[in-house]
Amino acid sequence: MTDSxxxxxxxxxxxxxARAGAHVTGWRGATLLLIRRYPLGAIGAVIFTLFVFAAxxxxxxxxxxxxxxxxxxxxxxxxxxxxxxxxxxxxxVFSRLVYGARISLAVGLGATALGCLFGILVGLLSGYLGGxxxxxxxxxxxxxxxxxxxxxxLVMAASLGPSLRNTIIAIAIPLVPNVARVIRSNTLSLREMxxxxxxxxxxxxxxxxxxxxxxxxTLAPIIVLATAQLGSTILTEASLSFLGLGVPEPHPxxxxxxxxxxxxxxxTAPWLVIFPGVAISLIVFGTNLLGDAVRDIxxxxxxx
Amino acid sequence: MGAYLVRRLALMVLxxxxxxxxxxxxxxxxxxxxxxxxxxxxxxxxxxxxxxxxAELGLDQPIAAQYLKWIGGLFQGDLGYSYLSEKPTIEExxxxxxxxxxxALLALIFSTVIGVPLGVISAVRQNSGLDYxxxxxxxxxxxxxxxxxxxxxxxxxxxxxGDIPIYTRTPASLWDELLLYSLPxxxxxxxxxxxxxxxxxxxMLEVLRQDYIRTARSKGASAAAVNFNHGLRNxxxxxxxxxxxxxxxxxxxxxxxxTVFNIPGVARFLVEAIRWRDYPIVQNLVMFIALVVVVVNxxxxxxxxxxxxxxxxxx
Numbered sequence: 001m002t003d004s005x006x007x008x009x010x011x012x013x014x015x016x017x018a019r020a021g022a023h024v025t026g027w028r029g030a031t032l033l034l035i036r037r038y039p040l041g042a043i044g045a046v047i048f049t050l051f052v053f054a055a056x057x058x059x060x061x062x063x064x065x066x067x068x069x070x071x072x073x074x075x076x077x078x079x080x081x082x083x084x085x086x087x088x089x090x091x092x093v094f095s096r097l098v099y100g101a102r103i104s105l106a107v108g109l110g111a112t113a114l115g116c117l118f119g120i121l122v123g124l125l126s127g128y129l130g131g132x133x134x135x136x137x138x139x140x141x142x143x144x145x146x147x148x149x150x151x152x153x154l155v156m157a158a159s160l161g162p163s164l165r166n167t168i169i170a171i172a173i174p175l176v177p178n179v180a181r182v183i184r185s186n187t188l189s190l191r192e193m194x195x196x197x198x199x200x201x202x203x204x205x206x207x208x209x210x211x212x213x214x215x216x217x218t219l220a221p222i223i224v225l226a227t228a229q230l231g232s233t234i235l236t237e238a239s240l241s242f243l244g245l246g247v248p249e250p251h252p253x254x255x256x257x258x259x260x261x262x263x264x265x266x267x268t269a270p271w272l273v274i275f276p277g278v279a280i281s282l283i284v285f286g287t288n289l290l291g292d293a294v295r296d297i298x299x300x301x302x303x304x
Numbered sequence: 305m306g307a308y309l310v311r312r313l314a315l316m317v318l319x320x321x322x323x324x325x326x327x328x329x330x331x332x333x334x335x336x337x338x339x340x341x342x343x344x345x346x347x348x349x350x351x352x353x354x355x356x357x358x359a360e361l362g363l364d365q366p367i368a369a370q371y372l373k374w375i376g377g378l379f380q381g382d383l384g385y386s387y388l389s390e391k392p393t394i395e396e397x398x399x400x401x402x403x404x405x406x407x408a409l410l411a412l413i414f415s416t417v418i419g420v421p422l423g424v425i426s427a428v429r430q431n432s433g434l435d436y437x438x439x440x441x442x443x444x445x446x447x448x449x450x451x452x453x454x455x456x457x458x459x460x461x462x463x464x465x466g467d468i469p470i471y472t473r474t475p476a477s478l479w480d481e482l483l484l485y486s487l488p489x490x491x492x493x494x495x496x497x498x499x500x501x502x503x504x505x506x507x508m509l510e511v512l513r514q515d516y517i518r519t520a521r522s523k524g525a526s527a528a529a530v531n532f533n534h535g536l537r538n539x540x541x542x543x544x545x546x547x548x549x550x551x552x553x554x555x556x557x558x559x560x561x562x563t564v565f566n567i568p569g570v571a572r573f574l575v576e577a578i579r580w581r582d583y584p585i586v587q588n589l590v591m592f593i594a595l596v597v598v599v600v601n602x603x604x605x606x607x608x609x610x611x612x613x614x615x616x617x618x619x
Contacts, residue, residue, distance in 0.1 A: 040436075040439075040440070139315075139318060139319070139322065140322070142315065142318075142319045142322075143319050143322035143323050143326060144326075145597075146319050146320070146323050146594040146597050146598050147323070147590065147593060147594055147597065148552050148553055148555045148556040148593070148597070149553075149556060150555075150556030150557075150559055150560075151555060151556060151559070151574070151590070151593060154559070154574070154575065154578060155327065155330055155331075155578070155586075155590065156330070158578045158579075159330040159331060159333055231446070231447065235447075235449055238449050239449060239451065239556075239559075239560050242449075242451050242560060242563075243559070243560065243563065243575050244579070245575070245578070245579075255449075258451065258452060258455065267462055270459055273452075273455050273456075273459060274456075274459075276452075277448075277449065277452035277455065277456070280449050280452065281444070281447045281448045281449065281452065282447075284446070284447040284448075284449075285443060285444055285447035288443050288446055288447055289443060292443070
């Protein structure tokens, strides 16, 4: 049910490309066309895939154990053994970055998925049912949006306590109102569509209509929203960990690697400051490029 | 208009009340209060002493009673005392506000001055090489964590000036102040400028597609006149909204940037207070931030209607 919507949009897009004089032949041809039409998005996809690859195959990609310390290698400069140098405890920076991709992606994808899931649920209920439920939800959203995302996440993280799971929850909760808002406004207009009336006429229950007919039609904005949020959740994790309120030891988090190295090593061991930041920026850059392309493909109004 | 204002103000009060309950409860479900932290770090083990501190701070009372005491105090201008420094909360928070406000203002100016012109150029030269360069630049602005950008700036300063421009003393003159604040403001503002640029671009593109732009072109108006008098003047409205939202958004960036540059503003103070479970500071500071966000949103909405006569808030 839900897949048909994606296929529909993709087919729609392919049809438009075909009208423009392009010959679309099969899945492969469509991919090539997408790459040609959205070169920046393709670059983003490649960057993102590389990080996913590093995270999944960290055991193979990383040359060393990210946690094993070696006092003789303390603050070793980048070399053939230590590709990107070593930190104060002699841990290999490259290996820590590779394993750090796991943390970054786990929190980024986890928080985005969780935040979207609850946001969809709340937005759908509030938009479709309306009435006092909608009124209450609107006010709660107002309250949650009266704090900047990072401040909200900070308070949440502090109140839940430091752990990987809690960091995901702390970042997911501030996302809920943003998602709920978009889904609600989509649902409001979908509710008045003839096909909803038709479903009601054949005797479908309200819950069934909401889930089977309204929800699938909000899929495009959901995908756009989720890809757009992914970069910001990854950045929020990095900021929380940088402030010491995110993912705790022994997980190698990029943000915490920066806070450990921060002021002291700016002079003495710049590689400790440069590389974790490059990793964060690169993965967020890739996700943003990808997100922009996804928006252009799925949201025809934005197409330039 | 009057009725609209009354309704907006009523909703503001409701939102702030809700926030006060949320923050109060959130802080109290945290495992461990300041007594625990003090005892852990100081190695004190006398349970009677600890119980006395807990009772003195009122932490043994029911949550509802603690909440009423806080809110009651707020209405009388009494924000309570910091657990850590034992000074009145207001004396701890108030002197730090101007520092963060100046930083935020500088960052806002920076992001507008950079973001708006780049957005206009990017839209007018849509799909040109220049457009691509600006768009990639703005996306990278959204991707760089501002604390990392701050660290890079520090590193460059060390390399080329042999000195780190961080806050070690109270700035003596206005020029001194500007010098100290400009780098952190740029580190925060860079990210915002990317957002402003993206919004200006899409807003401008939208306007440039309108019929009246074609009319202006066909009557022979110069390109500059079309772009600025007909285009930008209409495109600037959504940009004002984003700049308003930015004011709140900046606070997030300032939290990490003040930490990197060692600036004693409210944003860094919030993190420290959270670490120490200094409830009076955290809850009052969060309320203050929420108040700023809500008021800024209201001002932006009112400004919107003042600038665009087509928008009138009825009923």
